Amino acid sequence: MTAEEFRQAAYEHIDWIAEYFESVRQLPVMTNQSPGELIRRLPAAAPENGESISDILADFKSGIFPALTLWNHPRFFAYFSVSSTPPSILADLLASALNVNAMLWKASPAATELEQVTLNWLRQWLLLDEQWFGIIYDTASVGVMQAIGAAREWIAPECRVKGMRAGLTVYVSEHTHSSSEKAAITLGFGQENVRKIPVDHNFRMRADLLRDAIEADLAAGKTPCCIVASIGSTSTAAIDPVDAIADIADHYRVWLHVDSAYGGSAAVVPEMRPIFKGAERAHSLILNPHKWLYVSIDCSVLFTRLPEIFRRASSLSAEYLKTGEDDQVINYMDYGVQLGRRFRALKLWYVFRFYGKEGIVGMLRESLRLAQLLKSLIEADPNFEVLAPVDLSLVCFRHRSGNAVNRRLLAELNATGQAFLSHTVLHGKYVLRLAIGNFQTTEGDIRGTWSTITALAKGIAATEPALSEA
Numbered sequence: 274m275t276a277e278e279f280r281q282a283a284y285e286h287i288d289w290i291a292e293y294f295e296s297v298r299q300l301p302v303m304t305n306q307s308p309g310e311l312i313r314r315l316p317a318a319a320p321e322n323g324e325s326i327s328d329i330l331a332d333f334k335s336g337i338f339p340a341l342t343l344w345n346h347p348r349f350f351a352y353f354s355v356s357s358t359p360p361s362i363l364a365d366l367l368a369s370a371l372n373v374n375a376m377l378w379k380a381s382p383a384a385t386e387l388e389q390v391t392l393n394w395l396r397q398w399l400l401l402d403e404q405w406f407g408i409i410y411d412t413a414s415v416g417v418m419q420a421i422g423a424a425r426e427w428i429a430p431e432c433r434v435k436g437m438r439a440g441l442t443v444y445v446s447e448h449t450h451s452s453s454e455k456a457a458i459t460l461g462f463g464q465e466n467v468r469k470i471p472v473d474h475n476f477r478m479r480a481d482l483l484r485d486a487i488e489a490d491l492a493a494g495k496t497p498c499c500i501v502a503s504i505g506s507t508s509t510a511a512i513d514p515v516d517a518i519a520d521i522a523d524h525y526r527v528w529l530h531v532d533s534a535y536g537g538s539a540a541v542v543p544e545m546r547p548i549f550k551g552a553e554r555a556h557s558l559i560l561n562p563h564k565w566l567y568v569s570i571d572c573s574v575l576f577t578r579l580p581e582i583f584r585r586a587s588s589l590s591a592e593y594l595k596t597g598e599d600d601q602v603i604n605y606m607d608y609g610v611q612l613g614r615r616f617r618a619l620k621l622w623y624v625f626r627f628y629g630k631e632g633i634v635g636m637l638r639e640s641l642r643l644a645q646l647l648k649s650l651i652e653a654d655p656n657f658e659v660l661a662p663v664d665l666s667l668v669c670f671r672h673r674s675g676n677a678v679n680r681r682l683l684a685e686l687n688a689t690g691q692a693f694l695s696h697t698v699l700h701g702k703y704v705l706r707l708a709i710g711n712f713q714t715t716e717g718d719i720r721g722t723w724s725t726i727t728a729l730a731k732g733i734a735a736t737e738p739a740l741s742e743a
């Protein structure tokens with residue numbers, strides 16, 4: 274492909290993306306594909322000879338795009354709503370073109386130093402002091418595995434050479450994201466050594482029961498190693514009592530990791546900073562800019578007060594990776610299992626500069642406001658109830674007539690293509706989750722979706738009154 278041919282092809286792609294942004298509100302959020310449909314439609318073997326980019330783009334538009342659920346849609350409310358903003362897309366384009374590898378400072382000095390600079394900016398927005406060191410991983414799932422690995426290095430350093438010590442224990446709540454338990458499985462702690470601490474009526478970890486569990490484990494000869502507390506749990510966006518948990522972590526000398534993959538972004542908003550109370554006492558914490566900080570997947574930031582422990586846990590220096598500057602620079606490969614690392618700091622830099630702190634705070638505040646608006650609409654309707662506190666931008670609610678009605682309501686709503694919500698189960702009740710966070714979501718999107726929900730619910734209640742249950 275010549276430079277001129279590349280230019281023309283790139284313009285076509287950029288035009289398509291610009292049109293996507295202009296028309297996305299009219300597009301169905303969820304695809305109605307059935308499993309295997311795309312595989313059956315595409316050739317089973319790769320082409321022998323190259324094809325033109327125009328043909329490939331045409332097939333993308335007609336075949337691939339319609340088979341996608343549109344995460345970057347203002348009415349994508351499932352799981353946690355995410356945004357790939359224009360500055361993030363442009364930065365990823367440059368990063369792909371340059372294809373630099375941010376493994377060692379020497380391999381690409383600006384990639385390393387921009388990571389230091391942008392994470393320093395984010396650290397200041399979160400009001401964390403200078404001792405906090407930041408690193409970008411691809412996902413929070415990998416970050417929590419690194420954090421629990423660091424906890425193991427801190428508590429039982431012999432494991433690095435001798436292998437796992439039996440009875441090292443990890444504490445999560447019943448509502449902690451499954452990535453923590455997966456990390457414990459991967460690292461060899463074993464599921465039997467993952468304690469799921471019960472939650473209170475607001476789905477927050479019970480600090481008193483955490484203390485009891487640690488005491489019981491100590492009495493049984495186990496070694497408490499790591500506690501994972503959440504600021505914004507996945508089911509309900511619950512905020513654990515991190516300060517009280519930090520007291521326990523200090524008392525028993527257990528590593529405290531804070532999972533604020535989703536909720537941490539809200540702490541950038543000055544009046545929301547109290548949600549971070551206690552987080553500054555953690556040993557590590559995670560915030561995913563690819564969830565609610567307007568950066569494309571993937572980009573997950575881990576901050577730690579003990580970078581040396583991460584280094585001890587993860588570095589292994591091979592001769593061919595040694596450079597002359599190793600003692601003066603950060604080589605990010607030393608702080609995780611990954612050697613090759615994408616140049617993710619570039620999209621943070623683009624997004625932080627394009628919107629500025631005020632722009633980002635403004636968008637976060639709007640998501641928070643829309644969540645409160647939706648909560649008030651639900652509370653004003655006697656047929657519905659809100660099931661969990663709305664502290665952030667997630668609203669958990671249900672129709673009062675029971676699980677079957679709610680299951681059908683969610684399926685029918687998603688089938689309209691007008692919005693996409695997901696669900697959870699709280700105290701045995703099937704609950705709809707509506708997460709707000711896309712940069713293009715407006716009040717009209719929320720009111721429109723609520724009208725669709727209430728209209729569908731009326732229809733379901735009329736046709737299937739027998740479905741009503743306690």
Ligand code: PLP
Nearest residue numbers: 412413414450452505506507534
């Ligand atoms: N922690 C929380 C609270 C989450 O909600 C999620 C995903 O939704 C994760 C961790 C895992 O995030 P990732 O997809 O970056 O691994």
